Amino acid sequence: MKNYLENINKAFESKARLGIMSVLMVEDKVDFSTLKDTLQLTDGNLASHLRALEEAEYLRVEKQFVGRKPQTTYHATDAGRQAFKSHLDALEKLILSNRQGS
Amino acid sequence: MKNYLENINKAFESKARLGIMSVLMVEDKVDFSTLKDTLQLTDGNLASHLRALEEAEYLRVEKQFVGRKPQTTYHATDAGRQAFKSHLDALEKLILSNRQGS
Numbered sequence: 001m002k003n004y005l006e007n008i009n010k011a012f013e014s015k016a017r018l019g020i021m022s023v024l025m026v027e028d029k030v031d032f033s034t035l036k037d038t039l040q041l042t043d044g045n046l047a048s049h050l051r052a053l054e055e056a057e058y059l060r061v062e063k064q065f066v067g068r069k070p071q072t073t074y075h076a077t078d079a080g081r082q083a084f085k086s087h088l089d090a091l092e093k094l095i096l097s098n099r100q101g102s
Numbered sequence: 103m104k105n106y107l108e109n110i111n112k113a114f115e116s117k118a119r120l121g122i123m124s125v126l127m128v129e130d131k132v133d134f135s136t137l138k139d140t141l142q143l144t145d146g147n148l149a150s151h152l153r154a155l156e157e158a159e160y161l162r163v164e165k166q167f168v169g170r171k172p173q174t175t176y177h178a179t180d181a182g183r184q185a186f187k188s189h190l191d192a193l194e195k196l197i198l199s200n201r202q203g204s
Contacts, residue, residue: 005120008120014112015107015112015115018110022107022199022200025200026200088196088197088201092197094120094124095193098186098190101127101128
Protein backbone atom coordinates (compact mmCIF):
# COMPACT_ATOMS: atom_id res chain seq x y z
CA MET A 1 0.00 0.00 0.00
CA LYS A 2 2.74 2.42 0.90
CA ASN A 3 4.43 2.55 -2.50
CA TYR A 4 1.52 3.81 -4.55
CA LEU A 5 0.63 6.25 -1.81
CA GLU A 6 4.15 7.61 -2.18
CA ASN A 7 3.55 8.18 -5.90
CA ILE A 8 0.43 10.23 -5.24
CA ASN A 9 1.52 13.79 -5.97
CA LYS A 10 0.46 16.40 -3.41
CA ALA A 11 0.51 19.05 -6.17
CA PHE A 12 -2.56 17.37 -7.66
CA GLU A 13 -4.33 16.57 -4.42
CA SER A 14 -7.32 18.82 -4.62
CA LYS A 15 -10.37 18.43 -6.80
CA ALA A 16 -9.60 21.80 -8.42
CA ARG A 17 -6.05 20.74 -9.35
CA LEU A 18 -7.36 17.44 -10.81
CA GLY A 19 -9.81 19.45 -12.85
CA ILE A 20 -7.30 22.04 -14.06
CA MET A 21 -4.79 19.42 -15.19
CA SER A 22 -7.49 17.29 -16.83
CA VAL A 23 -8.54 20.27 -18.94
CA LEU A 24 -4.94 21.21 -19.79
CA MET A 25 -4.15 17.62 -20.79
CA VAL A 26 -6.88 17.78 -23.40
CA GLU A 27 -6.73 21.38 -24.60
CA ASP A 28 -3.42 22.80 -25.82
CA LYS A 29 -4.24 26.12 -24.29
CA VAL A 30 -7.10 27.37 -22.12
CA ASP A 31 -7.98 30.84 -20.93
CA PHE A 32 -8.94 31.82 -17.39
CA SER A 33 -12.67 32.22 -17.90
CA THR A 34 -13.01 28.86 -19.66
CA LEU A 35 -11.26 27.16 -16.75
CA LYS A 36 -13.37 29.10 -14.28
CA ASP A 37 -16.67 28.11 -15.94
CA THR A 38 -15.68 24.49 -16.55
CA LEU A 39 -14.50 23.95 -12.98
CA GLN A 40 -16.97 26.30 -11.26
CA LEU A 41 -14.30 27.96 -9.14
CA THR A 42 -14.04 31.53 -7.85
CA ASP A 43 -11.45 33.85 -9.43
CA GLY A 44 -9.31 33.83 -6.30
CA ASN A 45 -9.46 30.08 -5.82
CA LEU A 46 -8.60 29.32 -9.45
CA ALA A 47 -5.80 31.93 -9.50
CA SER A 48 -4.13 30.43 -6.42
CA HIS A 49 -4.26 26.89 -7.84
CA LEU A 50 -2.85 28.08 -11.18
CA ARG A 51 -0.03 29.94 -9.43
CA ALA A 52 0.88 26.84 -7.40
CA LEU A 53 0.94 24.64 -10.53
CA GLU A 54 3.02 27.27 -12.33
CA GLU A 55 5.51 27.38 -9.43
CA ALA A 56 5.75 23.59 -9.63
CA GLU A 57 6.47 24.11 -13.34
CA TYR A 58 3.54 21.86 -14.25
CA LEU A 59 1.92 24.60 -16.31
CA ARG A 60 3.10 27.78 -17.98
CA VAL A 61 1.32 31.07 -18.67
CA GLU A 62 1.27 32.96 -21.96
CA LYS A 63 0.15 36.54 -22.32
CA GLN A 64 -0.73 37.95 -25.74
CA PHE A 65 -2.98 40.53 -27.36
CA VAL A 66 -6.05 39.45 -29.27
CA GLY A 67 -6.76 42.58 -31.26
CA ARG A 68 -6.52 45.28 -28.60
CA LYS A 69 -7.45 42.99 -25.76
CA PRO A 70 -4.81 41.30 -23.54
CA GLN A 71 -5.37 37.55 -23.15
CA THR A 72 -3.80 35.08 -20.69
CA THR A 73 -3.69 31.39 -21.59
CA TYR A 74 -2.48 28.37 -19.66
CA HIS A 75 -0.59 25.39 -21.05
CA ALA A 76 0.52 22.10 -19.45
CA THR A 77 4.30 21.69 -19.55
CA ASP A 78 5.88 18.36 -20.51
CA ALA A 79 6.84 17.92 -16.86
CA GLY A 80 3.23 18.62 -15.90
CA ARG A 81 1.88 16.07 -18.35
CA GLN A 82 4.31 13.42 -17.14
CA ALA A 83 3.72 14.14 -13.45
CA PHE A 84 -0.05 14.11 -13.87
CA LYS A 85 0.07 10.80 -15.76
CA SER A 86 2.12 9.27 -12.94
CA HIS A 87 -0.33 10.69 -10.41
CA LEU A 88 -3.27 9.12 -12.23
CA ASP A 89 -1.39 5.80 -12.44
CA ALA A 90 -0.83 5.88 -8.67
CA LEU A 91 -4.51 6.70 -8.06
CA GLU A 92 -5.47 3.81 -10.32
CA LYS A 93 -3.27 1.42 -8.31
CA LEU A 94 -4.91 2.68 -5.11
CA ILE A 95 -8.35 2.05 -6.63
CA LEU A 96 -7.41 -1.44 -7.80
CA SER A 97 -5.93 -2.41 -4.43
CA ASN A 98 -9.07 -1.14 -2.70
CA ARG A 99 -11.18 -3.28 -4.99
CA GLN A 100 -9.06 -6.33 -4.32
CA GLY A 101 -9.26 -5.53 -0.61
CA SER A 102 -5.50 -5.75 -0.16
CA MET B 103 -16.03 16.38 -17.49
CA LYS B 104 -18.02 18.33 -14.98
CA ASN B 105 -20.17 15.45 -13.72
CA TYR B 106 -17.43 13.17 -12.45
CA LEU B 107 -15.62 16.15 -10.97
CA GLU B 108 -18.79 16.82 -9.02
CA ASN B 109 -18.69 13.29 -7.60
CA ILE B 110 -15.15 13.72 -6.32
CA ASN B 111 -15.59 14.05 -2.57
CA LYS B 112 -13.61 16.85 -0.91
CA ALA B 113 -13.57 14.82 2.34
CA PHE B 114 -11.17 12.39 0.63
CA GLU B 115 -9.12 14.95 -1.25
CA SER B 116 -5.80 14.61 0.46
CA LYS B 117 -3.26 11.82 0.14
CA ALA B 118 -3.58 11.18 3.88
CA ARG B 119 -7.37 10.78 3.69
CA LEU B 120 -7.04 8.41 0.73
CA GLY B 121 -4.58 6.38 2.78
CA ILE B 122 -6.66 6.33 5.95
CA MET B 123 -9.81 5.19 4.16
CA SER B 124 -7.91 2.61 2.12
CA VAL B 125 -6.61 1.04 5.34
CA LEU B 126 -10.04 1.18 7.03
CA MET B 127 -11.70 -0.41 3.99
CA VAL B 128 -9.46 -3.43 4.38
CA GLU B 129 -9.05 -3.73 8.15
CA ASP B 130 -12.18 -3.87 10.33
CA LYS B 131 -10.43 -1.84 12.98
CA VAL B 132 -7.08 -0.10 13.14
CA ASP B 133 -5.30 1.62 15.98
CA PHE B 134 -3.60 5.01 15.86
CA SER B 135 0.02 3.83 15.77
CA THR B 136 -0.64 1.33 12.96
CA LEU B 137 -2.21 4.10 10.88
CA LYS B 138 0.63 6.44 11.75
CA ASP B 139 3.34 3.95 10.70
CA THR B 140 1.53 2.76 7.58
CA LEU B 141 0.86 6.29 6.32
CA GLN B 142 4.01 7.94 7.71
CA LEU B 143 2.11 10.88 9.18
CA THR B 144 2.81 12.94 12.30
CA ASP B 145 0.55 12.51 15.35
CA GLY B 146 -1.01 15.92 14.87
CA ASN B 147 -1.57 15.52 11.15
CA LEU B 148 -3.15 12.08 11.50
CA ALA B 149 -5.31 13.19 14.44
CA SER B 150 -6.74 16.14 12.50
CA HIS B 151 -7.58 13.98 9.47
CA LEU B 152 -9.22 11.35 11.69
CA ARG B 153 -11.28 14.03 13.46
CA ALA B 154 -12.49 15.46 10.14
CA LEU B 155 -13.49 12.01 8.86
CA GLU B 156 -15.24 11.30 12.15
CA GLU B 157 -17.15 14.60 11.92
CA ALA B 158 -18.20 13.62 8.40
CA GLU B 159 -19.39 10.35 9.97
CA TYR B 160 -17.18 8.36 7.58
CA LEU B 161 -15.40 6.69 10.46
CA ARG B 162 -16.15 6.06 14.13
CA VAL B 163 -13.85 5.76 17.14
CA GLU B 164 -13.94 3.05 19.77
CA LYS B 165 -12.15 3.26 23.10
CA GLN B 166 -11.57 0.13 25.17
CA PHE B 167 -9.11 -1.28 27.68
CA VAL B 168 -6.67 -4.00 26.66
CA GLY B 169 -5.64 -5.34 30.03
CA ARG B 170 -4.90 -2.16 31.98
CA LYS B 171 -4.05 -0.13 28.88
CA PRO B 172 -6.59 2.15 27.14
CA GLN B 173 -6.76 1.56 23.36
CA THR B 174 -8.40 3.65 20.65
CA THR B 175 -9.42 1.99 17.37
CA TYR B 176 -10.90 3.43 14.20
CA HIS B 177 -13.57 1.83 12.02
CA ALA B 178 -15.06 2.84 8.67
CA THR B 179 -18.82 3.44 8.92
CA ASP B 180 -21.19 2.13 6.25
CA ALA B 181 -21.61 5.70 5.06
CA GLY B 182 -17.83 6.02 4.89
CA ARG B 183 -17.45 2.83 2.87
CA GLN B 184 -20.14 3.91 0.44
CA ALA B 185 -18.85 7.45 0.06
CA PHE B 186 -15.27 6.26 -0.47
CA LYS B 187 -16.38 3.76 -3.13
CA SER B 188 -18.23 6.53 -4.97
CA HIS B 189 -15.16 8.74 -4.68
CA LEU B 190 -12.94 6.04 -6.17
CA ASP B 191 -15.47 5.50 -8.97
CA ALA B 192 -15.39 9.21 -9.78
CA LEU B 193 -11.57 9.21 -9.75
CA GLU B 194 -11.61 6.22 -12.08
CA LYS B 195 -13.90 8.06 -14.52
CA LEU B 196 -11.55 11.05 -14.40
CA ILE B 197 -8.61 8.75 -15.17
CA LEU B 198 -10.43 7.05 -18.04
CA SER B 199 -11.51 10.34 -19.59
CA ASN B 200 -7.93 11.61 -19.33
CA ARG B 201 -6.71 8.52 -21.12
CA GLN B 202 -9.28 8.92 -23.86
CA GLY B 203 -8.30 12.58 -24.08
CA SER B 204 -11.88 13.75 -23.81
